[in-house]
Amino acid sequence: GLLIPEAGTVVLGAAVGARRVPVSYVPRTGGLLSNMTLIHNAALPAVWHGLLSSREAQGRAEALFEELGISGQGRSLPGLVGTGPRLLAQLTRAFLCEPALLVLDEPFAEPDAAVDHLVAQLIQRFRALPGRAVLIAAGQLGPAQAVADRFGFLRSGGLELFAGRSQLSSCPDPEVREFLE
Helix, strand or coil: CCCCCCCCCCCCCCEECCEECCEEEECCCCCCCCCCCHHHHHHHHHHHCCCCCHHHHHHHHHHHHHHHCCHHHCCCCHHHCCHHHHHHHHHHHHHHHCCCEEEEECCCCCCCHHHHHHHHHHHHHHHCCCCCEEEEECCCCHHHHHCCCCEEEEECCEEEEECCHHHHHCCCCHHHHHHHC
8 A cells, every 4th residue: 555556456355265364564653543552552453353352452462562671651642652662562463463464664664773673573473473474565674684584676667576685685686786785
């Protein structure tokens, strides 16, 4: 939904076989309701979709907030905390929904290296679950390369896929070279 395709079809949550594949999208900014605490924001979609009871969703969110070191901010409204805790709350929300595909928009744009480290840990934790995949949209390679096993380079005219960092690094295309630098 960030770019309008010139051709083809983009389908999220598409049916695969006889079941739908759940997708969670974590935007770089926004995405949280301003009048709900971070804990309630994190729990809301899992409760709304009937995946967890309200008590269970809030309990799981609180436990993950504790692990991430933001438990003291869980009862705050999004506008009263920094971008790092908001991003971690959004990732917690996605985790609680247990999607098959997690789509992240610039998850490493935070200037705080500690937050980037926590984001990388959450991505690795999510990827370790059976049947899970992560798609990261990033304008710069940066920390995303540490959690990626494949790379795609989107440009006007299409998407070029690379099997790994070494294949990406050896690409002679000037646009790809600029992305790597």
